[in-house]
Amino acid sequence: MDARKWVLFDVGGVLEIVDDDAWQELWWQRWCARTGIPRPEFDARVAGAQLPPIDIVAGREAEFWKGLGAALDLESADQDAMRADFWDAYCGQANTDLIEYARSLRDRAGVAILSNSADGAREEEERRFGFSQIFEPICYSHEQGVNKPDPQAYLLALEKLGADAADVFFVDDHRFALDGAARVGIRGILHRDNAATIAAIEEFLAG
Incomplete structure (x- = not known):
């Protein structure tokens, strides 16, 4: 297993500024x-x-x-x-501050994506935001064959990270997705603003 800590980000409503529910x-x-x-x-x-x-x-x-x-x-x-x-x-639009914060973490932690998605999202988001330059791996539901909050979505992501659940912190804007993560032992934060999310990540990395 990879001994690093990892920060796992959702995309819509987190790395992208968009109202996922509307x-x-x-x-x-x-x-x-x-x-x-x-x-x-x-x-x-x-x-x-x-x-x-x-x-x-x-x-x-x-x-x-x-x-x-x-x-x-x-x-x-x-x-x-x-x-x-x-x-x-x-x-939507890039959440530039959070994306750049994620970029800054790469010397201290692994940074990756786990997102419910649509076929074509990898190409569209790469063209607009260049996610692959920052996040590795990028785990999309249309490629994994399963959506959050199915436990398999998180287990497949953990397998790609090569990490234990205890070493992963998940950022998502939906409670159901965080509840799914918790069921396999992954802690996280319900994203509402960048400052609170960054503070929670820093606390996790310092722990």
Whole structure:
């Protein structure tokens, strides 16, 4: 096992400034209005399209967007616009201060990512934020095949870290994700602001 301590970060709502609980519904409403399809019909068309579950499968992003575009009768340009708008909403803005703090930790601890995700997130977030220059490993749900708070999500991350749960500190903006981490012995903090999160990380590293 790796004897280092590790800090494991969620992405949306932590490393990215985005309202994880609102952006998807707002994006859905935006495209319901843009297509002019009444919401019940919009939802029914999408449900009937049998789209791949891109939060827990990789390599099917193109199939997902093609199927969604077909279900909504979108022209190619509108399909591209919908996908681009999705990733803009998904990624939000960089939490620059916390990202740079994570970068500063690399001489003192391992820094890694564990995030529920969508197929394509690795490429989009790398293009926008260059996460691979700071975090290693990056554990995405669509690549691991399981979402938080399933215990397997954390166990797979621990395996990639080569670390014991007691040596890992997890930062997430959702209580359910922290509860899942606690079930396998990983401590953490519910992220609400950078100052409190950084203070908690420093306390963990000093312990």
